[in-house]
Amino acid sequence: MSEIGKINIDFQILKTHDPKVILIADTSDWKHIADKTSVLEITMPGGGVPRELIWNKHKINIVNSSTLGITPKACDATQLVELPDGVYTIAVKGEPNYFCKERFYLRTERLELEVGKLYLSLGVDFDKNLEKQKLRDDLLKIDSMIKAANFATMLGELDKTAMYFKEAQKRLKSFCKSCN
């Protein structure tokens, strides 16, 4: 028997700290279209044609390089590659597809991982050494930039997202000794 009422399509993107996967949980109230097919549309950073995947209702949907079809041909199909950082456009569409929810998602897993690695290289104990303090401050500033970029994405201000994200990348790159 179909449920009557207002359909509310919604989803949450779960933080994994893993550059290879995106986890998206369905939090929709599907009502009478619960037994119909639904689709997940992902547009990768840089735009292009959105990838369409089957959306599993009431479940956590796993997206990786294999499901997105971006695993390089030279690699084993089961071998996952990292998904690029940047702004993804994620949409869940019901049937008929005017039941839709779209969201921007800023992925910063790789950048955060690099900041984390550098931060850990300071050791786990709080050290008052001035050189370490400076490095710690610089890394915390990068962290703040990443947070600001995330907040800008939440507000839909993608120009600011790009500005803060690039600033974080630039600051992180300054730690690399052989890049310039």
Add this chain to the structure above:
Amino acid sequence: MSTQSILVKSIESVQDNSRTVILDNAKKHILSTDFALGNGMNSNEVSHYSKLFDLLNTENCELILYINEAIENGGEAIEKSIINFSDNSVYTISDYSNIFEENLI
């Protein structure tokens, strides 16, 4: 708790320590602002342990290796980390940066 478990550092013990430091600093802040006692919170220390606490909660294998190295070797890993960071990660990051630029056009 045995002497051995106090001396040996692990992810859990570093997490416990981070929690304790943050709680102690919160107490110092209250004592300073409400009762004019002590020097208040050390915000640098709190920032450090907050960040560390977040990092220690990871399930990312790559980061766990770094955490263990940081626990075992302390700051000695710093040069090694920067060298590792320079081989392929930066290439990937700048690659992502291009992706970002295209996204804005």
